[in-house]
Amino acid sequence: MELNLLTFLYLVASVTFIVGLKMLSHPASARNGNRVAAIGMTLAILGTIFLYEEEGARLGNYGWIFGGILIGTVVGTLAAKRVKMTAMPEMVSLFNGMGGACAALISLVEFDHLAHLDPMMAGVLLMGGAANAVKGFLLIIVLGLIIGSVSFAGSIIAWGKLNGSIKDFSFKGQHIFNILLLAVIVALAAYLIVFLPANAVFIFYTIFFLSLLYGVFFVFPIGGADMPVVISLLNSFTGVAAACGGFLYDNKVMLTGGILVGAAGTLLTILMCKAMNRSLTNVLIGSFGGGSSSAVAAAGGAVGSHKEISLSDTAVLMSYASKVYIVPGYGLAVAQAQHACHELEKLLESKGVDVKYAIHPVAGRMPGHMNVLLAEADVPYEKLLEMEQANDEFSTTDVVLILGANDVVNPAAKSDPASPIYGMPILDVELAKHVIVNKRSMKPGYAGIENELFFRPKTSMLFGDAKKVLQELVAEIKNL
Amino acid sequence: MELNLLTFLYLVASVTFIVGLKMLSHPASARNGNRVAAIGMTLAILGTIFLYEEEGARLGNYGWIFGGILIGTVVGTLAAKRVKMTAMPEMVSLFNGMGGACAALISLVEFDHLAHLDPMMAGVLLMGGAANAVKGFLLIIVLGLIIGSVSFAGSIIAWGKLNGSIKDFSFKGQHIFNILLLAVIVALAAYLIVFLPANAVFIFYTIFFLSLLYGVFFVFPIGGADMPVVISLLNSFTGVAAACGGFLYDNKVMLTGGILVGAAGTLLTILMCKAMNRSLTNVLIGSFGGGSSSAVAAAGGAVGSHKEISLSDTAVLMSYASKVYIVPGYGLAVAQAQHACHELEKLLESKGVDVKYAIHPVAGRMPGHMNVLLAEADVPYEKLLEMEQANDEFSTTDVVLILGANDVVNPAAKSDPASPIYGMPILDVELAKHVIVNKRSMKPGYAGIENELFFRPKTSMLFGDAKKVLQELVAEIKNL
Amino acid sequence: MEQLLSWISVHQEILYIVILMIFVGIEVIGRVPSVLHTPLMSGANAIHGVVIIGAIIVMGKAASSNYLALILGFIAVIVGTLNVVGGFVVTDRMLEMFSKKKK
Amino acid sequence: MEQLLSWISVHQEILYIVILMIFVGIEVIGRVPSVLHTPLMSGANAIHGVVIIGAIIVMGKAASSNYLALILGFIAVIVGTLNVVGGFVVTDRMLEMFSKKKK
């Protein structure tokens, strides 16, 4: 009876995961979708604790279980509530790593059980023709171990890179090293499973450590800005690791939930790459960041001279414009200048200027980065225009103010087939009367390429840290 | 071994069905999608014939099986190849009915088997606690019977209505009668399954005949033009009936294929209704067609006087225009005037006129009706513009020639919230300089409502059968 | 209630398959342009012709003395084949129209 | 080959479930606008936290003398909970941003 109820709860939970994920992919229903999935998860967890039975025996160790859940809940909630908006991707990475660790730990314990059956029981099992069953079991355990460990180690590195505590690191031939490492892991796993050798425990732990190592080396060379893509990929890895758990315990909710995330996560990774107009291999091999200097050199020919604009001129130009568009980019996030930006916008509006934001889908370093950033500063939603809408408006715009954006306004994406960003849709700021670009130097952005826009006649540069410049600009305008 | 291979083939077939359906829903891959599904189906059928085993015994009666398949293949191929483009929906309906009949026949035979176990075996089964199993089995058989029969009878009526051999027929209170009929069927089925009465055979056949009757009465009152929607609905019914077969034989490919079509068909039905801006209940209760006279009366107030145009004036106007749009509608299909229309278009083009077609998504009586119709007359694809594109072009168009279209150009859809078609996007023909409407009279179209467009100053009426008028127009232009 | 739960538990795999298939069916269709409604309907119509497998099983199992089963089964095989073959062929013809125009 | 087929046959239900789930996963995500990529990733991240159920089972089955199992299981429960709870809460916070802007 209890077990039947549990099966039903698992079925319900699986459905909530699907429905939740579906709702999550539509803006209007996204938040409720997250809740639907959370409710299903709660059902599945409580059901497992109170209803699960194996060979007639209930679960024990309630103290440990509730203790662990309590600690996890408190720490998890606090961490998730305290984290700054812009640090959310690294938080996601950390949580993802926890899931991977959980899967790996399960494999460790289950392998320990299996190993302690030795030698008597295991011998009996092997004799009894159950060898295949044991091997199947072992296969799942080892798979869960490898995938979980890679996901754990990789996520931790990704987390460290995003919060700046771990620097990029790569050596020549690292890709070949990685492939070899993976090959060794696979070979060891196959040897372990097929031959069930006497030193199984040793091999198992070797696989464990090599997998952790692989996770580290897998993520290390990838450019920091590519981390969202990598996190998404590791996310789908953890999904598959969870599905292994589903096979292990013949548990449908783990199986379906894991596979669901594995499939959806893989597609999401691809979609994220597409939004940046890159391929997944490109991201993983990281040729992008590495080749930056040569790309700059190649584009060097097109470079002319740029002109600067003073703060006071900018102040005048903007206060007497009737329509201003602000193009935020990664620099705005780095400078944490969203509040100053909102202040400028309100000030201009009070002077009768029509101010809007033009949001490029991949501005910043994660999808929706600019939306989240500006929302933090309470910029009203109606002021944020998507790329297509904004592009229709630029021709009637007086001033476009670019704040720490670069690649997303680079005309090379339209004109230069040799450019690494060729084909990416961009914001057509050149349709406007004046373009003012704020950044700290003439250095390139994420894609590591020169931006011809800065040398165009309509463009003026306003150098400096975005936050500082904006604050001064506000003061300047107030004094006009 | 053979059975395992069969299981594998079924799995492959299920996947081809999903992939096929997915490909079918994208224009570029649609045709290959159909083929993919067909290959999967072939595998499943051949696998069943040669590999199926029950309690160790292979299937027999190969002569009958191959005979049946041969007959079905020859007749089916010929029918499908010979049918005229415009008669395709009725063909689909007929084939759908065949599927329903197949499901119902399977139920009849399986019930017969079950009934012949009586009284000895059945008694044993019932005693042995297997009563629930028998009841479950019976439930599936009866469900397959009801759904299959309704689908069969309904599809045949839909087929007859579409090819004109069956006329609309309804009586007062028919909807209540239908609901009662359905209630009786359900009650009888419940009685049969729960009590396994002595006169089970009699009840079973009563259910069979009542289901056929229900199918007939279900489709009878629905307007002929709504048939595509009804066929789509019956299509999903047949899917569910096939899934019942899957439960019956614990056959995964029947189960998954049936459920897939059941779910997809239901959604498709809803999408079709949406494209016509109607609800499914509205279609099924048929209030639309029935309420036509009152709708006309209500709209009567807006009616003024219309002006006619002569053939020769039309000829002159069109030959000296530089840009002409043709809006085809249901009337063009009725008149079978597509070839004449293409001829006019070629003639005008040879005189330097730019001629295009504006295709409304629900013009005609089935989705894609106009595309199929004009393709039959070899009108090149580039000449067919979708509604949105066409609406952008009308303002620079000299003459719009409306051939047997009515609702799709009715401005009431935009201006009159009380109109039954309010909210449906329409072709904005009034943006053009001249609008010439060809139809046989001032009678309303499918929605049964008056069309104010005909009374607008820019509009001139050119009465007559579309084919005849077009032929005369061609002659007239040649004589100019 | 208890019976229902135990029924669910016994048939959980089938239930999962049915539920997932419903999701797949709905999602797969979601984005279809309206021109493709009719061919899609027709293609789906051909797919439910898979019911013919049931007819083949009925036919193949029928004892050669059981005329009712033989005759009904034979008809079932014929109509089932009609559904499958006719369905796929007519869909192909419809889609031929579309692809012809494309080139 | 024969072994593989018989394996498929024995596990056909599970295979169907896995395959259908893959289709569902892919289809469900298909139409997501790029602003939602990060919340969606985060939500999916929370969902794979379902692996905690495995941790609970491991923990609950561990003999009270088996310290390795107890300790590893305990850590597994903690990190699993972190994944689940943290995942859902952080997703909710991200989406709060979006909905706040909507009103």
Ligand SMILES: NC(=O)c1ccc[n+]([C@@H]2O[C@H](COP(=O)([O-])OP(=O)(O)OC[C@H]3O[C@@H](n4cnc5c(N)ncnc54)[C@H](OP(=O)(O)O)[C@@H]3O)[C@@H](O)[C@H]2O)c1
């Ligand atoms: N959104 C995503 O999901 C995502 C994820 C990964 C990668 N990407 C990629 O990231 C790029 C986004 O383009 P983007 O235009 O937003 O950024 P970007 O091309 O990386 O340019 C950012 C610019 O901001 C300037 N900057 C840095 N710190 C600043 C500060 N404190 N004050 C003022 N300016 C500052 C930098 O120039 P200075 O150094 O001269 O100041 C830099 O050129 C695209 O290439 C996209 O493909 C996006």
Ligand SMILES: NC(=O)c1ccc[n+]([C@@H]2O[C@H](COP(=O)([O-])OP(=O)(O)OC[C@H]3O[C@@H](n4cnc5c(N)ncnc54)[C@H](OP(=O)(O)O)[C@@H]3O)[C@@H](O)[C@H]2O)c1
């Ligand atoms: N496409 C679909 O999937 C679908 C399916 C079901 C229903 N519908 C509905 O069907 C309607 C389609 O609109 P529509 O504008 O194409 O057609 P319509 O509104 O039904 O009008 C067709 C017009 O053609 C005229 N006509 C009939 N026979 C003719 C002939 N031989 N020669 C010349 N004219 C002739 C009729 O007027 P006279 O009698 O005066 O000649 C009639 O007013 C919409 O309301 C739509 O919702 C569409």
